[in-house]
Amino acid sequence: MxxxxxxxxxxxxxxxxxxxxxxxxxxxxxxxxxxxxxxxxxxxxxxxxxxxxxxxxxxxxxxxxxxxxxxxxxxxxxxxxxxxxxxxxxxxxxxxxxxxxxxxYVAATPVYMALCAALVIVTFQDLADWTIPNEITFPGIPIGLALALVGMVYPDSMLRVTDPINAVIGMALGGGFLYALDRVTVLLLKKPGMGFGDAKLLAMLGAFFGWKGFLLILMLGAITGSIVGGLMIAYFRFRGEKEESPAPEADEATDDESGEEAAGSDDEITLEGHYLPFGPYLALGGLLYMFFGPELIDWWLGLTSAPINGGMTLM
Ligand SMILES: [Zn+2]
Incomplete structure (x- = not known):
């Protein structure tokens, strides 16, 4: 062979x-x-x-x-x-x-597999419960910082961050940005803040991916979040209008099955009294940065500056 x-x-x-x-x-x-x-x-x-x-x-x-x-x-x-x-x-x-x-076959592979699992938990817990688990973010922040040290000592590990200072800056920017946004919301809009789950998550991702990672993840999260959020608001508005309009067939429904189905819809997510969860979009941004970080930065720089970066490759 x-x-x-x-x-x-x-x-x-x-x-x-x-x-x-x-x-x-x-x-x-x-x-x-x-x-x-x-x-x-x-x-x-x-x-x-x-x-x-x-x-x-x-x-x-x-x-x-x-x-x-x-x-x-x-x-x-x-x-x-x-x-x-x-x-x-x-x-x-x-x-x-x-x-x-x-x-x-590098050290980054098991590390980023674990990060994927963490971000999957964050996404599905935030979608169902509107919370981001401290069980992930509290250990995640120091682990992200420690990995930058590993990346510095072992450049062959393929870890995204190889400079501990960069990881600390990313963490501080990530946590600080959403914390400040929350305070501003409370002070200016007199609305309840969005909570610190998102701030802790972005601090963790900043620790894993540095300040460039923080910027791109925030941007990707905001873009995908506003697209999906806009679609969801449109969907709920459309459904709300449909429910308000008279439904003549409703009287004819006599079988028990339709009643059971209607009761099941109680579990569905509604928009009432909630901020749209931001965690899933930050998680998605984190995954995109993990897979395509350097390429995304090249692409971004290519957009914002003269076309110096000719050869852009994905994967
Ligand atoms: Zn059972």
């Missing part, structure tokens, strides 16, 4: 392994995002069906596969299992595989 074949096989094997590892970690991300808001332990008790409270056996808790085999239904009560569980598992698996493809 020629050595190139062996390398190709090893590469495919590592890709598959990264995906499987990501799915397993994603399963744990689901547990964290659903238990941390209630202050519950993520270690015990065992996973339970949220509807019938029966413990889930290990063979019914295999990422992706069990959900498919069970037909998205609990073995005990037959009630449906949310698609969010396999989505988070598949997403984390995909991210782990992409991190391996981007960075390869």
């Amino acid at each position: 020629p050595s190139s074949d062996i390398l190709a096989t090893l590469h495919t094997f590592s890709m598959a392994l990264s995906f499987i590892l990501g799915c397993l970690v994603g399963s744990f991300c689901n547990v964290c995002a659903s238990r941390w808001p209630a202050g519950e332990s993520v270690v015990s008790p065992r996973s339970r069906c949220p509807k019938c409270r029966n413990a889930i056996a290990w063979y019914d808790n295999i990422p992706l596969i069990s959900w498919l085999i069970l037909g998205a239904k609990c073995r005990h009560c037959g009630k449906s299992i949310s698609w969010q569980y396999p989505l988070v598992e598949a997403l984390t698996g995909l991210l782990f595989m992409l991190v391996f493809l981007r960075f390869g």
Whole structure:
């Protein structure tokens, strides 16, 4: 067997392994995002069906596969299992595989896989609970700073930041910017602030990616956030108008099934009394910077200055 074949096989094997590892970690991300808001332990008790409270056996808790085999239904009560569980598992698996493809056999790969998992938890907890877990940001900030030291000592690690001062500046700018924005909102607009979860998250990302990372992540987060936020406001306004208009068919609905479906819609996210969560967009910006940071900076500089940067490459 020629050595190139062996390398190709090893590469495919590592890709598959990264995906499987990501799915397993994603399963744990689901547990964290659903238990941390209630202050519950993520270690015990065992996973339970949220509807019938029966413990889930290990063979019914295999990422992706069990959900498919069970037909998205609990073995005990037959009630449906949310698609969010396999989505988070598949997403984390995909991210782990992409991190391996981007960075390869270097120290940055496990580091950024862990960061992906952290950002997946942040995203789904913020979407469901409007909070960003301190369980992620409190350890994340010192870890990000420490990694800059590792990057300085071992440049071959492929870590994005190789200068601890840069990491400290990124952290201070990230935390300080959103903290100041919150204070200004409270003082000038007399509205309740957006909370410090986002500030701590941006401080963490600043520690991981330095001051350039902070700037790009804030910009990417603001752009994607305003696009999605605008679409959501338009959607809720459209739905609100539809609900206000008379619906003559409603009287004819007699079967119990339609009643059950209507009750299920209580769980849906509404805009009332909330700021739109910013965490998911900061997380997305962080991921984009992790994958394409240097290329994004080249592209940005190319836009703002004379076309000096001719050869821009992605991936
Ligand atoms: Zn059940």
